[in-house]
Amino acid sequence: MAGRQSRTAASEISRRTWLQGTAAALGAGAIEQPLRAEVSTLPRKQLLLLFLSGGASQFETWDPKTGTKTGGPFRAISTSLPGVQIGELLPHTSKIMHRLTVVRSLNSNIPDHFQGHYAMQSGRIAPGYPVLGSAVAKLLERSEDVLPGYVSIRRDGPKAYTDVGDAGFLGAKYQGVRVVNNQPPENLVQPAAVKPTLAETVDRIRKSNDERFRQGRDAAPIDAYRTTFEQAQALMDRREIFDLTKESGADHEQYGKHEFGQNCLLARRLLQSGVTCVKVTHFDWDAHQDNFYWHQIRCAEFDRTLVTLLDDLERRGMLEHTLVVISGEMGRTPQINKLGGRDHWGRAWSVAMAGCGVKPGVVYGSTNDLGTEVKDKPVKLGDLFHTYLRAVGIDSSASYSIGGQTNPVADPAAKPIDELLA
Amino acid sequence: MKSDPTKIKEVAEYKHHSPLVSCAFDPTARFVLAGGRDRNILCLDVAAKSTTELSGHETWVGNIVRSGTDLILTADFAGVVFAWDCTGDKPRQRWKITAHASTIYALAASPDGKLFATGDRDGNIHVWQASDGKRMHKLRIEGHPVYGLAFHPDGQRLISADRQPKKPRLKVWEFATGKEQRSIDVPQLSAYRRVEDIEWGGIRGITISPDGNTLVACGSNEYSGPACALLFDIATGELKLKLASQLKGFYYSAQFHAQGFLLTAGGDIGKGELRAWDPTKDESLATTATIGPCTSLDVQPSGERCVVTQMIGQRSYPDSGSLTVYEWSE
Numbered sequence: 001m002a003g004r005q006s007r008t009a010a011s012e013i014s015r016r017t018w019l020q021g022t023a024a025a026l027g028a029g030a031i032e033q034p035l036r037a038e039v040s041t042l043p044r045k046q047l048l049l050l051f052l053s054g055g056a057s058q059f060e061t062w063d064p065k066t067g068t069k070t071g072g073p074f075r076a077i078s079t080s081l082p083g084v085q086i087g088e089l090l091p092h093t094s095k096i097m098h099r100l101t102v103v104r105s106l107n108s109n110i111p112d113h114f115q116g117h118y119a120m121q122s123g124r125i126a127p128g129y130p131v132l133g134s135a136v137a138k139l140l141e142r143s144e145d146v147l148p149g150y151v152s153i154r155r156d157g158p159k160a161y162t163d164v165g166d167a168g169f170l171g172a173k174y175q176g177v178r179v180v181n182n183q184p185p186e187n188l189v190q191p192a193a194v195k196p197t198l199a200e201t202v203d204r205i206r207k208s209n210d211e212r213f214r215q216g217r218d219a220a221p222i223d224a225y226r227t228t229f230e231q232a233q234a235l236m237d238r239r240e241i242f243d244l245t246k247e248s249g250a251d252h253e254q255y256g257k258h259e260f261g262q263n264c265l266l267a268r269r270l271l272q273s274g275v276t277c278v279k280v281t282h283f284d285w286d287a288h289q290d291n292f293y294w295h296q297i298r299c300a301e302f303d304r305t306l307v308t309l310l311d312d313l314e315r316r317g318m319l320e321h322t323l324v325v326i327s328g329e330m331g332r333t334p335q336i337n338k339l340g341g342r343d344h345w346g347r348a349w350s351v352a353m354a355g356c357g358v359k360p361g362v363v364y365g366s367t368n369d370l371g372t373e374v375k376d377k378p379v380k381l382g383d384l385f386h387t388y389l390r391a392v393g394i395d396s397s398a399s400y401s402i403g404g405q406t407n408p409v410a411d412p413a414a415k416p417i418d419e420l421l422a
Numbered sequence: 423m424k425s426d427p428t429k430i431k432e433v434a435e436y437k438h439h440s441p442l443v444s445c446a447f448d449p450t451a452r453f454v455l456a457g458g459r460d461r462n463i464l465c466l467d468v469a470a471k472s473t474t475e476l477s478g479h480e481t482w483v484g485n486i487v488r489s490g491t492d493l494i495l496t497a498d499f500a501g502v503v504f505a506w507d508c509t510g511d512k513p514r515q516r517w518k519i520t521a522h523a524s525t526i527y528a529l530a531a532s533p534d535g536k537l538f539a540t541g542d543r544d545g546n547i548h549v550w551q552a553s554d555g556k557r558m559h560k561l562r563i564e565g566h567p568v569y570g571l572a573f574h575p576d577g578q579r580l581i582s583a584d585r586q587p588k589k590p591r592l593k594v595w596e597f598a599t600g601k602e603q604r605s606i607d608v609p610q611l612s613a614y615r616r617v618e619d620i621e622w623g624g625i626r627g628i629t630i631s632p633d634g635n636t637l638v639a640c641g642s643n644e645y646s647g648p649a650c651a652l653l654f655d656i657a658t659g660e661l662k663l664k665l666a667s668q669l670k671g672f673y674y675s676a677q678f679h680a681q682g683f684l685l686t687a688g689g690d691i692g693k694g695e696l697r698a699w700d701p702t703k704d705e706s707l708a709t710t711a712t713i714g715p716c717t718s719l720d721v722q723p724s725g726e727r728c729v730v731t732q733m734i735g736q737r738s739y740p741d742s743g744s745l746t747v748y749e750w751s752e
Contacts, residue, residue, distance in 0.1 A: 069440070072482075073481045073499035073500075292499070292525070333739075335739040335741070336441075338691035343738070
């Protein structure tokens with residue numbers, strides 16, 4: 001397992017170098033224990049989180065219960081994994097099930113959007129911890145990184161319960177850059193009135209002031225401020241990574257010209273450019289009414305785009321070092337409500353993964369015949385957080401040391417699911 | 423026999439193990455078929471007062487209508503339509519077609535019994551020959567599911583209701599030529615919630631008056647409003663009347679009685695109603711309360727009786743259904 005590899009001299013040096021660089025960059029955000037046992041010259045590990053906001057129904061996706069009272073109207077279809085069926089709304093995905101890792105026995109027990117959004121991304125119930133994107137951005141950070149470690153692609157929704165917690169105690173540097181409505185961050189082009197010589201002068205003065213100000217003071221805010229400038233400059237220098245016109249018409253078509261498809265195309269560009277973690281939020285799964293109609297619409301977008309994305313990552317050699325996680329904040333009720341909807345449900349639902357660090361073709365755990373309870377191999381949300389970290393080579397039993405306080409990177413009461421790890 | 427809308431009485435109720443959402447008398451009124459969240463159809467022999475189940479569909483049956491002199495058509499979530507021959511001692515399958523690649527949300531039969539129409543999730547409307555299920559015409563509403571269909575009595579036009587967000591629409595088609603004659607936006611029946619960016623409302627059922635002048639669209643009056651039916655002048659597209667219940671929820675279905683009054687069926691969980699209206703004014707003539715929301719209704723061809731389906735259950739989760747027979751009596 002990546003996180004338990006024997007330590008070679010090269011890795012020790014590499015780790016020491018990395019830790020020195022990281023500690024210098026982070027100021028107060030030091031690492032108490034070594035977090036990675038890898039040589040940093042290997043292809044960098046990355047993470048792509050596809051977040052199905054609102055809560056996709058496990059019945060209509062990964063865990064169909066066709067023909068039962070709770071199963072809904074859709075049929076189950078066979079997949080490329082012998083003996084495994086998924087919902088008929090995912091026909092493209094069914095053909096690549098042998099490349100996926102599906103957990104059908106998650107009991108997060110949180111039927112609430114805000115709590116679920118936070119908990120499923122932080123692996124914790126208690127507030128204040130960094131979400132997956134922030135944590136991975138920090139824990140996989142390399143000294144040569146210039147781009148932000150975490151980018152969250154979303155729409156400008158009125159109810160932004162997808163943005164919860166974020167970097168927590170890791171601070172502003174890992175908060176993540178938001179790309180809203182498929183538009184690049186604002187002001188990436190330097191105003192024409194600002195000549196290069198003026199910009200250089202301002203930058204020199206800023207750095208000088210920073211150095212003077214940090215003497216005898218807590219350096220962390222100043223470092224975060226400096227990092228923000230550097231990341232902003234890097235984004236300005238490499239603003240073409242947001243330019244989707246550079247992608248072929250065929251790619252646009254294959255990914256889908258809807259918001260989710262275009263966001264996934266952008267995510268691939270960002271990962272390709274070296275961003276450590278990208279989150280793409282696919283909205284509007286909160287089908288309290290007409291669940292079956294809305295899941296037809298949502299799944300049609302998700303299904304084809306997911307397969308295109310995984311194919312693309314694999315073709316480019318990126319999937320072997322990129323973990324793709326597919327999760328929402330909750331599942332949906334076995335009972336079908338008065339309006340043909342399914343409500344919030346956290347007691348027995350599913351998540352999926354693919355790519356780096358996880359075993360393909362695994363369906364882990366199961367629910368009972370009606371999908372009301374986990375039948376075997378129960379999984380807690382904290383277990384998943386450990387598993388995600390381990391899959392990208394992070395020792396999830398390590399701790400952060402922030403401001404003199406030690407905090408476990410992942411919930412000590414939970415553990416990685418070894419059967420899922422490659 | 424004259425039917426007095428104020429003298430409606432329940433004559434029988436039949437429980438079903440799953441929620442029911444659609445029903446119809448067969449053309450001779452011997453049978454009633456009812457379907458819903460179940461692959462089997464409840465079949466009531468009206469005279470014998472006994473029920474059986476019809477099998478064949480592989481998934482939920484969302485729409486049922488009678489057709490011509492001897493058929494009942496049933497349509498399901500997998501796009502399949504069955505024609506049930508009702509001339510024997512029990513309905514028997516005459517033909518079956520895979521009409522759509524996606525869910526059928528709307529089904530209607532022409533007044534002369536020769537044609538029927540289906541509408542699906544993807545905005546496809548197909549017009550079929552009832553005798554053998556052969557497709558005759560294709561219409562399309564780009565990008566929006568079809569939630570209601572009704573043939574005009576003139577035999578030339580078909581009315582569709584689609585679920586365009588924020589402004590559900592009625593469209594009047596000359597179906598033989600595919601020409602769209604009129605489009606009517608119905609924002610009153612929208613329940614768009616920007617929070618989820620989901621259209622919760624929409625037109626849930628349509629019907630046309632026997633004289634062909636009035637089109638009724640059923641639904642909910644905005645997000646938290648009452649069940650509501652809107653009456654439009656087909657010739658002008660003008661909204662003539664709004665009939666609103668005291669109940670929150672939806673009107674799912676409406677039908678004109680041959681004697682001129684309009685019946686609406688609707689409600690919310692744990693409460694529903696079957697109501698008779700004077701369609702010339704905003705006047706409720708009679709209301710029959712039910713324990714569950716009334717999800718569909720059908721009036722017997724002779725006009726003596728009607729049947730109503732309901733969803734029954736605790737709190738917000740119906741887990742069974744009922745088919746209730748009402749009669750107008752002196």
